[in-house]
Amino acid sequence: MALLLEILLLGPLLLACWLLASSGRFGSHDGRQRPDGALSAPQRLGPYTLGSKLGEGAMGEVYRAWNSAVGAWHAVKLLPRDATPNDRRRFEKEARLGAQVRHPNTVSILEPARDGDGTCYYAMELLEGTSLQQLVEREGPQPPARVARILRQLSAALAEMHAQGLVHRDIKPDNVLLTGRGDNSGDGSGADVCKLIDFGLVEHVGALAERQPEGTLIGTPLYISPEAILAPETVGPRSDLYGLGAVGYFLLRGEPVFRGSSLIEVCCHHLHTVPEALPMAPGDAVAAELASIVLACLAKDPSERPASAAEVARRLARPSEVPSLPNRRATRVRPSLAPEAECRTAHDQRRIAA
Numbered sequence: 001m002a003l004l005l006e007i008l009l010l011g012p013l014l015l016a017c018w019l020l021a022s023s024g025r026f027g028s029h030d031g032r033q034r035p036d037g038a039l040s041a042p043q044r045l046g047p048y049t050l051g052s053k054l055g056e057g058a059m060g061e062v063y064r065a066w067n068s069a070v071g072a073w074h075a076v077k078l079l080p081r082d083a084t085p086n087d088r089r090r091f092e093k094e095a096r097l098g099a100q101v102r103h104p105n106t107v108s109i110l111e112p113a114r115d116g117d118g119t120c121y122y123a124m125e126l127l128e129g130t131s132l133q134q135l136v137e138r139e140g141p142q143p144p145a146r147v148a149r150i151l152r153q154l155s156a157a158l159a160e161m162h163a164q165g166l167v168h169r170d171i172k173p174d175n176v177l178l179t180g181r182g183d184n185s186g187d188g189s190g191a192d193v194c195k196l197i198d199f200g201l202v203e204h205v206g207a208l209a210e211r212q213p214e215g216t217l218i219g220t221p222l223y224i225s226p227e228a229i230l231a232p233e234t235v236g237p238r239s240d241l242y243g244l245g246a247v248g249y250f251l252l253r254g255e256p257v258f259r260g261s262s263l264i265e266v267c268c269h270h271l272h273t274v275p276e277a278l279p280m281a282p283g284d285a286v287a288a289e290l291a292s293i294v295l296a297c298l299a300k301d302p303s304e305r306p307a308s309a310a311e312v313a314r315r316l317a318r319p320s321e322v323p324s325l326p327n328r329r330a331t332r333v334r335p336s337l338a339p340e341a342e343c344r345t346a347h348d349q350r351r352i353a354a
């Protein structure tokens with residue numbers, strides 16, 4: 001009954017979000033793209049000559065770019081020329097806050113956002129690699145040893161961000177790249193170097209408590225925390241831990257913690273459904289510890305999650321003690337099922353608050 005009431009109460013808000021979602025992304029992005037969906041990227045921006053496109057998301061496109069001033073390849077993220085003033089402010093803030101974060105597991109932003117020929121852009125270190133989303137789509141569930149190493153690096157990056165009073169608010173497999181430039185531990189995954197990207201929704205914790213736009217969801221539905229759905233002004237570092245848990249779950253199981261045939265259903269799962277148990281080899285105490293950390297991060301009540309990202313990093317600090325599970329079948333994530341397709345359409349829907 002309580003669930004029914006909550007659905008009724010949440011209904012109008014979520015339905016509005018869903019309608020917005022089905023017509024594109026949340027937020028004020030109308031008119032940024034040409035009718036054919038392409039963005040009009042210039043060839044040159046300041047010292048950069050743009051090369052191939054590396055990716056795109058809700059806030060623009062990212063290109064490989066040659067910096068003739070220093071003779072090196074970088075990555076350049078840019079807003080299209082017809083971005084709204086609000087988009088511009090948000091983008092400049094993304095570059096400014098992102099540049100504050102200096103951690104080996106966070107992408108380095110090389111300079112503040114600049115205007116080049118009417119296009120707003122900023123440069124980052126170029127990351128050659130694959131996202132966690134692509135990794136699981138290609139290889140299926142990942143062995144616990146590898147997941148532990150990835151989560152440890154990611155939680156260390158979050159700990160540094162949280163120490164600066166910032167929250168990321170968009171932890172998801174698409175926003176973590178594996179660059180493979182670390183030392184090789186001999187099991188094929190030790191070379192993983194994990195980089196947290198995308199500061200598009202980064203915010204000061206204090207600012208979150210002060211002002212929140214009404215009736216909007218900020219985050220990515222498959223990875224959003226319960227409090228970000230119900231009380232965005234209470235979002236804090238432990239909300240990023242929920243995203244971390246959801247990413248860990250996705251890596252271990254090969255599919256998101258919750259699915260749904262609509263945005264409302266996914267949100268209701270985040271609010272009420274206990275995640276299914278993770279696959280576990282009997283008697284595998286150390287892998288069980290990894291699963292318990294992941295599930296603790298997914299607690300509905302933030303106060304029941306680990307105290308901090310630093311604590312999670314400490315608990316995962318000895319990855320060699322987390323063995324791989326035997327006989328795990330690599331299954332592919334099937335992108336074609338209707339419910340998934342809807343959630344995937346929703347994977348990058350988010351509201352940009354300037």
Ligand SMILES: Nc1ncnc2c1ncn2[C@@H]1O[C@H](COP(=O)(O)OP(=O)(O)OP(=O)(O)O)[C@@H](O)[C@H]1O
Nearest residue numbers: 054055056057058059060062075124127198200348
């Ligand atoms: N420094 C980088 N090096 C290489 N590729 C990158 C880099 N930064 C971003 N990318 C690629 O570009 C894609 C989009 O970047 P980013 O996530 O920052 O954009 P976004 O518009 O904020 O995305 P979304 O809103 O969908 O999360 C990433 O998923 C990644 O594939």
Ligand SMILES: [Mg+2]
Nearest residue numbers: 057174175198
């Ligand atoms: Mg992104």
